[in-house]
Amino acid sequence: MKSMFYRAFLALIIALSVSCQAQAAVKVVTSTPELAAIAKEVGGARISVVSLAKPDQDYHKVEARPSDVRQVAQAALLVRVGMDIDLWMDAVINAARNSKVSRGAPGYVDASAMIRKLQVPKASITGASGDIHAMGNPHYWLDPANGKVIAYEILLGLRKVDSKNAASYDGNYSAFVKRIDAKMQQWKASMAPVKGHPVVAYHDEWIYFYTRFGLRAFGYLEPKPGIPPSAGHISDLISRMKTAKAKAVIVPSIYPMRFPETVASATGARIVRVPYSVGSMGTSGYINYMDAIVSAVVRGMR
C-alpha cells in the first residue's frame, strides 16, 4: 500500500518536472543589444535573451567577463553580428565549451551570413594597417530592411533548437516583418525632404542607413574607422564642410562631444545626437530605436 502511494507520488513529481521543462524558456545569448531586441521579437515569451555588450558599450572594444562565459555555457542559441565587430565573442565561445552553440552547431547564428555587405575591401587589408572594418562595414543593423534579414536568421536558429515551437516563431517573425514594412513607409516619407543631403558622422557606421534613405556620406570625424579624431583631420574636415554646406554631424551616444562641438561651432552644422544602442537614450525595442534615429536625423537636417 505504502509503495503504491510512493509510486504515485514519484509519478507526480516526474510529471511536474517534465511540464516545467516544457515551459523553460530557450536561453538566447547575443553579442549586441540590437540582436537581443530582434531575437525577443521572434522568440517572444518562449525565450530568455541576454546581450553580452551592454547599451553604449563600443561593440568594437568589448572586454569579455567571466560572467559572459557562464552565459554562453548555458545558451541554447547564440547570435552574433559577425564580420570583425565582435571578434571578442570567439574567446568567450571557446572558453564556454558549449557544443550546442559552437561555430557550425545548430545553435550558432552569424547574423551577417545573409546580409548584402557594403564596403567590402577588394584587396585584403594587411594586419599592419591596423584597420577595423577589415571585412566590410559591420554596422548593417542600421538599415531596418536588414533588421528583417537578422530576424529571419534568428528564426531559422530557433526552429533548429526548439522545433516543437516553430509555428509560434513563424507567427512572431511574420508579425515583426509586417511592422517593419509599415514603419519603412513612414521612415522613407519623413526622410524624403533630406534625401541627397551631405552628412558628416563621428564613426563610419552609417553606410547601410545612408544607402537605404538616400543620404550622402560626406565625411567622418575619425580619420579612419577606430582611429580617434586629430586636430589636423578636423580642421581639414571643417574647411571641406564649409564649401559643401554639410549641415549635420551624426554623433551616437557613446562618443564624446568635444570634436563634434568644435566642428559644429566652426561650420554652423547641427549636432544630431542619436542612440548608439537599443537601450540608449531611453529607447526600447528595435523599431523604437530606429524611430529615434530617423526622427533625430530629420530634425537635425531641416
Ligand SMILES: [Zn+2]
Ligand atoms: Zn565600426
